[in-house]
Amino acid sequence: MIDILEHIAAIQRQVSQTGEEVRVTLRRSYQAEVEDVWDALTDPDRIRRWMMPITGELKVGGSFQLEGNAGGEILECEPPKRFKVSFGGPASLVEISLSQDGDSTELQMDHSVPADFGGASGALYVGPGWDGALLGLALYVEGKLEEHHDPQEMANSPEVIEFNTASIHAWVKALRDSGLVSEEELRAATEASAAQFAPGSSADDYL
DSSP, rough: OOOHHHHHHTTTEEEEEEEEEEEEEEEEESSOOOOHHHHHHHHHHHHHHTTTTEEEEOTTOOOETTTSSSSEEEEETTTTTTEEEEEESTTOOEEEEEEETTEEEEEEEEEEGGOOOOOOOOGGHHHHHHHHHHHHHHHHHOOOOTTOOOOOOOSSSSHHHHHHHHHHHHHHOOOOOOOOSOOOHHHHHHHHHHHHHHHBOOOTTTO
């Protein structure tokens, strides 16, 4: 069983805009050494255990493709501290930073896109998905996934749909706290997020 409230609370979420760039930021801690978290994030055989299969030349200048999802270019890499990739297009950038804090590893993820990609409300299109990825990583590095665990099967389980529902609530709050969107924009983005991540729910369930 997943402690949904614990995992939702474990993630700090922020939406910000600087000039023409919108940034979605997630932070959470993992009870694992930084080298182990780094390896889980960069070893294809381990990535498929908690996220999905990945192919490509995983080095700076190379490219990657997540099965049934986005691909991109590997732009920067400093093991075991940080890497930066394009994700789904050259203007969509994801950076992961890791640091050791005692017995735990602190992870920060920044996903930035041009503001004209849809503005800050786009956080509701990507935020719940990233929450799910950070959940899968936590369960994996903390040894809570079975050997033959199928991440795709888990993603469609009632338990994860419940997690997604709580995640949408959390991102609605983060967007409201940012002050960057109108209620009309928030409603439209929430409706789209609900359809994608929690089918059967609607914006009225979150607003």
